[in-house]
Structures are given as C-alpha cells and as structure tokens.
Amino acid sequence: MDVIRDTLTSDVHSQTTLYPLQEEVLESFLEKALDFQGKKWTVKTSFPDKWGVECVERLPEGRELWLLQSENREWRYLITTSGFGTQRILDVLPVAMSIANQRDENLETENWQTLRLPSGEFRTTKEYEWIHSVSKATKQDFINDPGKYHRKTQLTEQFFINDQGRFELSEMVDTLPDYNAVVFYFNPNDKPEMWDETAPMLQAFCEENGIMFEEVSGNFNRVTIRNFDLSFSLETDITPYIDPVSSGMVMMRKDETPKAIHFGSFEYMKMEIRRYFKIRSDFES
Numbered sequence: 001m002d003v004i005r006d007t008l009t010s011d012v013h014s015q016t017t018l019y020p021l022q023e024e025v026l027e028s029f030l031e032k033a034l035d036f037q038g039k040k041w042t043v044k045t046s047f048p049d050k051w052g053v054e055c056v057e058r059l060p061e062g063r064e065l066w067l068l069q070s071e072n073r074e075w076r077y078l079i080t081t082s083g084f085g086t087q088r089i090l091d092v093l094p095v096a097m098s099i100a101n102q103r104d105e106n107l108e109t110e111n112w113q114t115l116r117l118p119s120g121e122f123r124t125t126k127e128y129e130w131i132h133s134v135s136k137a138t139k140q141d142f143i144n145d146p147g148k149y150h151r152k153t154q155l156t157e158q159f160f161i162n163d164q165g166r167f168e169l170s171e172m173v174d175t176l177p178d179y180n181a182v183v184f185y186f187n188p189n190d191k192p193e194m195w196d197e198t199a200p201m202l203q204a205f206c207e208e209n210g211i212m213f214e215e216v217s218g219n220f221n222r223v224t225i226r227n228f229d230l231s232f233s234l235e236t237d238i239t240p241y242i243d244p245v246s247s248g249m250v251m252m253r254k255d256e257t258p259k260a261i262h263f264g265s266f267e268y269m270k271m272e273i274r275r276y277f278k279i280r281s282d283f284e285s
Contacts (some may be wrong), residue, residue, distance in 0.1 A: 002055045004067050004078075005221050007237035008114040012073045017271040018052025020067070026051060029068065029079060037169045038070070038157045042128040043110040048072055051259040059083070063165045074099050078122070080165045093159060095124055105133035108168045118235070121160045121170060128153050146264050178254050180277050183238050186247035186263070188217045193248065195242050198266045202249070205270055209279055220244060222267035249280045251276040 021029070027066045034040075048070040051151045055067040062083040069076050075098040082088040095114035100107065107130070112130060114124045144173070158172040184199050186192065199215060206213045220242065226233040238250045241260040249269060252258040253276075261272045273279065 003058045004055050004065060004262060005237055005239070006116040006193075006235070007221075007240055008067075008076055008095045008105045008116070009240040009275075010074055010076055010096040010111075010113075011240070012098060014069075016054055016069065018054055019067055021051055021053060022087065025089070028089050029077075030090065031075065032089060033094075036092050036094060037159060037167050038093075039126060039155055040122070041097065041099075041110050041112075041126075042095075042153075043099055043101050043108040044103075045101055046108075051077075052142060056250045059161065059165070061165075065161075078167070078222065080161060080167070082165070085275070086182060090164070093122070093167040095122060113200070113240075117158075119160075121158050122156045122167075123156060123172070125154065125156045179212060179232070179234065180207055180210065180253045181234065181236075181251075182273065183223050183225065183236070183250045183252075184213065184215045184248075185220060185238065185242060186215075186217050186248065187245050190245065190247070191217075192247050192263045192276065194265075195263070198263075198269070201266055202269055202273070207275065209277065211273070253277065 015058065021207070029051065033047065039194050050071040052068055052071060054069045054076070057065045059065050064081045064083045066079045066081060067076065068079060070107050074097060075261060078093045078095050080090040082090060090108065093109075094112065097110060097112045100109045102108075110126075110128045112124055112126045114122050116122055129150075131150050133232055158170050159167045160170050162168045164200065182202075184202065203215070212225050212227050214223055216223050219239045220239045222235060223238055224233055224235050236252070236260070238260075241250050241258050242248065243262075248261050249262040250258050250260045251273065259276055263269070
C-alpha cells in the first residue's frame with residue numbers, strides 16, 4: 001500500500017514498475033473506462049488494451065484507490081474498488097494522458113494532468129491542440145483565418161470521491177491567489193561546485209522581484225513554498241518536471257505550466273527567470 005502522489009502526468013519515457021492486473025479486473029476496467037464523469041477527450045485515438053497497476057492506496061470503509069497506467073505510458077487512470085479482497089471496480093477516472101495523432105497535414109495533441117488538492121479532490125486540466133500545416137499558406141492567409149491553421153482549447157474540472165466510492169464532478173472554487181515561485185533543487189550526492197555561490201544570488205534576485213523561492217535537496221514530491229510574511233503557502237510536487245539526479249530550478253506561476261532549467265551560470269539562470277516571469281531588463285526603458 002502507498003499514497004498516490006499529488007501531481008499526476010503522463011511520461012512516455014517513464015520506467016515506473018507496473019504490476020499485472022487480474023484478467024477479470026482488466027476486463028471490467030476496459031468495459032468501464034470510456035464511461036466517466038467530465039469531458040471526454042477530443043483527439044482521434046485508439047484506447048489501449050494493455051494496462052498495469054502502479055500504486056494502491058487505502059480509502060475509508062475498506063475501499064481502495066488504484067492508479068493504473070497503460071503499457072505505452074500515454075494514459076493514467078484512477079479507479080476505486082470495493083476492497084476487502086473483492087477488487088470490484090466502483091468507478092473510473094482518467095487523470096493524465098499525453099497523446100498525439102498526425103494525419104496528412106494535421107497534427108492533434110491532447111494532454112491531461114491532475115493535481116490532488118489538500119482537500120483530497122482531484123483537479124484535472126485538459127488541453128487539446130490542433131495544428132494544420134502552414135507550408136502552403138501565406139502570412140496573410142494565416143492572418144485572415146488563424147482558426148484554419150491552429151486551434152487550442154483548455155478546460156479544468158474537479159472531482160471528489162463520494163460516499164459510494166464514485167468520482168463525482170464538483171463545483172470548482174478557485175481560492176488560490178496569484179503567485180510566482182522558484183524551487184531551487186540539487187542532488188546532495190552531486191551538488192554543483194558553484195551552487196553555494198550562485199543560488200544565494202538568484203534567491204536575492206527573486207526576493208527583489210517578489211518571487212517566492214525554496215531550496216530543496218530531497219522530498220521533491222512534497223515541496224512547501226511560503227511567501228515572505230508566511231501568510232500564504234503552497235505544497236507542490238516537482239518530480240514530473242525534473243531529473244532527480246541533476247540540479248537546477250523549477251519556475252512556476254498560477255495557471256501556467258512549470259518550467260525546469262538545469263543548473264548553469266548565474267547570468268543564464270537569471271535570464272531564464274526574467275523570461276518566465278516577464279521581468280523587464282535593467283536596460284529596457
């Protein structure tokens with residue numbers, strides 16, 4: 001038994017161990033997999049039929065929460081089971097996917113990722129993008145009808161596990177204020193030689209620009225960031241964005257995808273902070 005992490009994404013290069021599903025459980029899952037609460041995916045794709053168990057977490061009243069992943073690593077699902085050894089599936093919920101489909105001159109991509117909130121609810125952001133080749137189009141063609149060449153949609157939904165052990169769509173209340181933050185991380189077994197000189201200067205630059213920061217060398221899945229007067233804190237999982245045996249920083253702000261940068265010179269990392277947070281250069285008027 002384990003605790004399912006707070007950030008769920010798909011990584012086709014993941015080497016996570018998957019444990020086999022009993023045949024009857026797999027068949028039951030495949031029967032239920034396309035019937036779930038919330039918006040269905042848009043991209044045209046074939047649903048995988050090979051899956052494994054990544055993690056199992058206990059729920060109240062003997063129920064269990066399973067995290068499943070497809071063998072091609074493109075899909076992740078949560079399922080609730082009745083527990084007590086029966087392994088009867090109560091409900092299913094897709095929480096992460098990373099799929100692409102290219103046909104002729106069109107490319108479709110769909111990316112879903114889920115954040116587990118402190119309340120226990122699951123907040124899923126679903127992004128779909130469609131791109132048509134502009135190789136035969138002029139600049140004016142694109143200006144006249146941009147939707148003919150590029151379309152993108154994004155939707156965020158929130159779910160909770162109800163008393164029957166099923167995923168229920170809930171009203172989403174956004175109480176998180178705007179924030180800017182940087183997590184500086186390093187592997188204690190391979191700390192960069194210039195870390196102790198470079199990191200404090202970057203942190204001072206963050207403080208000058210009202211950017212929260214935290215320095216960590218472990219527990220990358222549970223990083224707590226606080227503002228300077230301790231009136232706001234945020235727990236986040238940076239493992240989907242970093243190489244845990246490396247060092248660098250993860251920049252994040254509300255409603256934007258975090259960006260990870262490997263450790264480098266002070267000027268290089270400062271430039272990346274400026275770009276991500278749109279901080280004007282001292283030389284700009």
